[in-house]
Amino acid sequence: MENPSVLTLRVTLLRDKKPQTSNINHHHSQPTTAHAMAATTASPFPFPREYSFPPFFTRQTNLTTHHAQLVKWSDLILSYCRHHRLFKLSLGAAIPSASSSALPHALPNHANDPSPLNEPTTFSPATATSSAAAAPEELFHNKTLNKRLSLADAREILEFMRKDGRAEPLPASTDVFWVYWRTPDEWAAAIEGWIDETAQKGVVLTLYELTEGESTRGTDFHGLDPDLLSKALQILVKRGKAQIFGQEDSQGVKFF
Numbered sequence: 713m714e715n716p717s718v719l720t721l722r723v724t725l726l727r728d729k730k731p732q733t734s735n736i737n738h739h740h741s742q743p744t745t746a747h748a749m750a751a752t753t754a755s756p757f758p759f760p761r762e763y764s765f766p767p768f769f770t771r772q773t774n775l776t777t778h779h780a781q782l783v784k785w786s787d788l789i790l791s792y793c794r795h796h797r798l799f800k801l802s803l804g805a806a807i808p809s810a811s812s813s814a815l816p817h818a819l820p821n822h823a824n825d826p827s828p829l830n831e832p833t834t835f836s837p838a839t840a841t842s843s844a845a846a847a848p849e850e851l852f853h854n855k856t857l858n859k860r861l862s863l864a865d866a867r868e869i870l871e872f873m874r875k876d877g878r879a880e881p882l883p884a885s886t887d888v889f890w891v892y893w894r895t896p897d898e899w900a901a902a903i904e905g906w907i908d909e910t911a912q913k914g915v916v917l918t919l920y921e922l923t924e925g926e927s928t929r930g931t932d933f934h935g936l937d938p939d940l941l942s943k944a945l946q947i948l949v950k951r952g953k954a955q956i957f958g959q960e961d962s963q964g965v966k967f968f
Contacts, residue, residue, distance in 0.1 A: 757795045760788060769859040771868075785861075785869045790878060792851050794893035799937040803870065804887035805847030807863045863887075890940070894932075899944035902933050904953060907967045916957065916966045919945075 762768045762784050772778040793801065852861040861869075870889050873879035880890040894902070903922070907913060910927070921927065923941055928934045933941070945965055948954035957964045 755795075757792055760784070760791075763788065763854060764857070766857050766859050769854065769857070769861050771862075771865050782869055782872045786873045786876065786878065789851065789869070789873065789891060790893045792848070793891045796848070797935065798848070798891065799940050800882070800888060801870075801891050802847045802888045803863060803866045806849050807852050807861065807866055896940065896943040896947055899933060899936065899940060900947040902931070903944060904948060904967070906931055906933070913967050916964045918962070918964045922965070 768781070768784070772781050789801070793799070852866060854860070867886070870879045870881075873891070874881070874889075877895060878892045880892065882888045882890065892898075906928070917925075919938065919941060923934060923936045923938070933944075936944075945954055945956060948967070949956060953968055955966050955968070957966065
């Protein structure tokens with residue numbers, strides 16, 4: 713007879729076959745206010761109910777259930793990174809390499825250990841700069857359940873996301889990924905939309921002004937990772953919608 717907790721997870725995963733990513737705005741949207749963005753970033757992330765099921769952290773052997781599990785993990789990672797405005801994710805830093813051993817991955821229970829290492833930790837976006845890869849342990853480690861996703865399983869999930877166009881490994885790295893809760897194409901569309909709305913065509917703007925300037929405060933791309941900004945601008949350049957000038961430290965862009 714199937715383990716009741718596994719059966720509960722299977723029912724939960726398959727109950728709604730429509731991916732949660734449909735709720736993530738992958739297209740250009742109206743700029744949000746800076747106040748709303750700050751409030752979203754500062755608030756705790758609301759983990760989905762699957763996160764409370766121990767089997768969610770164990771690779772499911774049933775192919776249908778496993779695919780649903782991959783979809784749910786993909787949705788969770790995208791939602792989490794969007795909530796905290798994370799653009800790069802370091803699996804190696806977020807998941808200790810020892811956790812890549814055989815499943816299931818039950819962790820030692822140190823509930824009575826007075827060590828400060830046992831104190832609950834919550835990821836703070838303030839500790840991750842826009843150009844650095846974030847390593848949010850809580851995303852893959854449910855301390856209440858004493859369960860953690862393995863590094864091997866996390867890699868499989870990111871590979872699943874890569875095939876779906878929602879993740880991309882950084883060059884020469886197997887554990888650091890771009891997480892595209894908005895793809896470079898979608899960021900390009902957002903920037904182009906703002907240029908049109910604010911009548912900035914023909915104006916030369918520095919890259920710093922685009923992501924850190926007062927005029928873009930309140931837009932979704934304010935605070936965008938510089939490398940991701942470059943990817944988005946290169947798309948506009950290839951389409952003949954923009955031209956980049958200058959050197960790396962003092963680049964500007966003109967939109968057409």
